[in-house]
Amino acid sequence: MRIVPVPLEDRFVRLEPFEDGLKDEVRAALNCDPEAWAAMVGSAQGAHFDGWWDSALTAMRSGTRIAYAVRRRLDGAVVGTTSLYEINPAYRRCEIGSTFYRPEARGGAINPACKRLLLGHAFDAGAVRVEIITDAVNARSRAAILKLGARAEGVLRKHKITWTGRARDTAMFAVIDEDWPEVRDGLDRRLAALA
Structure with missing residues (x-):
């Protein structure tokens, strides 16, 4: 298995591997919704962003993570982040994981489109197992993962x-x-219905 950091896209999103030119757009996209960040393992909001960004780039250099900016194709806006990690x-x-979307990007095509691209990229690279984990108290996230x-x-x-x-x-979930x-x-049927 060799998962390479390349852009991934469909008609809804473009996933762009982190690089320095994306830093300000990602910072702006993540600097919102303190209640959501309070429930996450790490924070990338406000003063926490630079350390989080540097950690993501370090993991990318080591080959254990590919962090992506999530760009909405409709308007070109970066609306969040997601990663393949623990590679x-x-x-x-x-x-x-390490997924965060701005509130206005939740509940539509963004999440299933991102997951379809990431799962496809991992399995095409030879993965036999892709895990998706979330806080056990996050009922909304658990339901979304099952829906995938x-x-x-x-x-x-x-x-x-x-x-x-x-x-x-x-809460541990997986696709093998x-x-x-x-x-x-x-996922393809679900996304076709959203087109």
Whole structure:
């Protein structure tokens, strides 16, 4: 498995791997919704942005993460971020996460379009397992992940410590290579209905 940092796009979004020229657009896109950031493992809002950005670039250089700016094709605006991370070629697995969308970009085509592109990129590169995890208390996120077609695999208790110091239980979901054709077809139908 070799997942390379290339732009990915469809009719709804263009995912652009982080590079210095995107920094200001990403900063502006993420500097909102403090309530949402309070529930996340890390924060990229306000004063937290520079450290978060530098950490993402360091992980990209090490090959363990591909962080993307999410550009809405409709108007060209950067409306969030998402990543392939915890990339482990030896185990042919990775995670999709570190995802944040501006409030006005939630609930439509943006998230399923991003997930379709990321899953396709990972499986085309030889992945056999792609995990999607979320805070166990985030019912909205859990429902969205199930709607994508990922399977629930359980809850990891006190799995992560958030930037606010809270011990977070993590709900674990995954799509494996045998699931991918059905998940892909479901996402394609869902996105076709949104066109």
